[in-house]
Amino acid sequence: MYGIRDVLLRQERGDYSEHLIEGSYQLDCSMGSNPYGTPPLSLPQDVASALSLYPHSDEELIELIRGRFAEVLPLADDMIAFSCGSIGTVMTLSRMCLEPGKTVVCMAPTFTAATDDMVTYEVNFHRVYLRPENNYKFCVDDMLDAVRSNPGAFVYIDNPNNPTGQVFPLAEVRQVVEAAREAGSFIVMDEAYGDYMPDEESALNLVPEFDNLAVVRTFSKACGEAGIRLGYCIAQAPIMEAFHKVNIPFSKSSVADALAIQTLQSEWALRTRDRVREDKPKLMEALKECKTLKMAQTDCGVPISMLYVEDECFDLEKTLLCAGVRVVTCSGYDGLGQNAIRINLHEDMETLVALIRKADELA
Numbered sequence: 001m002y003g004i005r006d007v008l009l010r011q012e013r014g015d016y017s018e019h020l021i022e023g024s025y026q027l028d029c030s031m032g033s034n035p036y037g038t039p040p041l042s043l044p045q046d047v048a049s050a051l052s053l054y055p056h057s058d059e060e061l062i063e064l065i066r067g068r069f070a071e072v073l074p075l076a077d078d079m080i081a082f083s084c085g086s087i088g089t090v091m092t093l094s095r096m097c098l099e100p101g102k103t104v105v106c107m108a109p110t111f112t113a114a115t116d117d118m119v120t121y122e123v124n125f126h127r128v129y130l131r132p133e134n135n136y137k138f139c140v141d142d143m144l145d146a147v148r149s150n151p152g153a154f155v156y157i158d159n160p161n162n163p164t165g166q167v168f169p170l171a172e173v174r175q176v177v178e179a180a181r182e183a184g185s186f187i188v189m190d191e192a193y194g195d196y197m198p199d200e201e202s203a204l205n206l207v208p209e210f211d212n213l214a215v216v217r218t219f220s221k222a223c224g225e226a227g228i229r230l231g232y233c234i235a236q237a238p239i240m241e242a243f244h245k246v247n248i249p250f251s252k253s254s255v256a257d258a259l260a261i262q263t264l265q266s267e268w269a270l271r272t273r274d275r276v277r278e279d280k281p282k283l284m285e286a287l288k289e290c291k292t293l294k295m296a297q298t299d300c301g302v303p304i305s306m307l308y309v310e311d312e313c314f315d316l317e318k319t320l321l322c323a324g325v326r327v328v329t330c331s332g333y334d335g336l337g338q339n340a341i342r343i344n345l346h347e348d349m350e351t352l353v354a355l356i357r358k359a360d361e362l363a
Contacts, residue, residue, distance in 0.1 A: 014332035026324035034224035039268035082252035086192035086218035109333035136296040155187040163342035165302035195222035222269035308340035323359035
């Protein structure tokens, strides 16, 4: 139709943000924003007065990120670029690498907006399924087999995983990145929730060693800044040179720059991580007492979790809504169905735990 590609006219998107359930609820635990909100911020007057101008400098923000990860890697100016959140960054990397017929190796389930975008390039997916009989725990051997059997593929892994919230150990991530390099494959480690895991587990540690690796980070999650739409990519300079050629010009606004600087100075992400480690175990303990609801493999420091029931025909999203909690159905995730949901922590943990127990009774 009028030159619009057929794949876009046919596509049915799975991204959960486009299919949130309607209805009344006490707690909204659907989207993966910071459960505790945003740090106290203000827009500097010099930024407000310069809004008519294009943003021209990344220097101060890069310096703060350099300091933030000083113990992880020596970050040079030509190793980082900014884009529109983690999804905009992943989409730019896809634009850099994908073409019709390209093989994409990824997990299932994984971040739906990323794979929705990859579909538009008419790629071939080789999905590595997290198996229910293993409580959806990541199996490095399965991923290694997929990478080695698909040389030249585009490998995408979100860590921590969305929707389970589990963290893949850096030792296993290293194996996969190394196998990808041997197979001539480029690998994207999407660490949108990366601020919730220890820095020593981040793939940023591997960037100086591997020239086939790009790591994605964002201000949307632990930093509490989903509204400023700012993410970034860190990789070796030759990768970033190509990234710049397909990235949106002026992809970081001056407003986002100013607020991101304040956020890093406040160390809000680190404070949020500590609070999640206090609150997530409360949810985990409540699930242990449930008769029907189960929790997939997860990490106690990551605010999202996947809950499920054995009956594949059961609509768990509707049950949670009846109990008073708005969540995300996992029916749009490859490898999952309506019997699973993703839930984000809430600052009112006492009420959340009570509503989870109520949902278990309804199930």
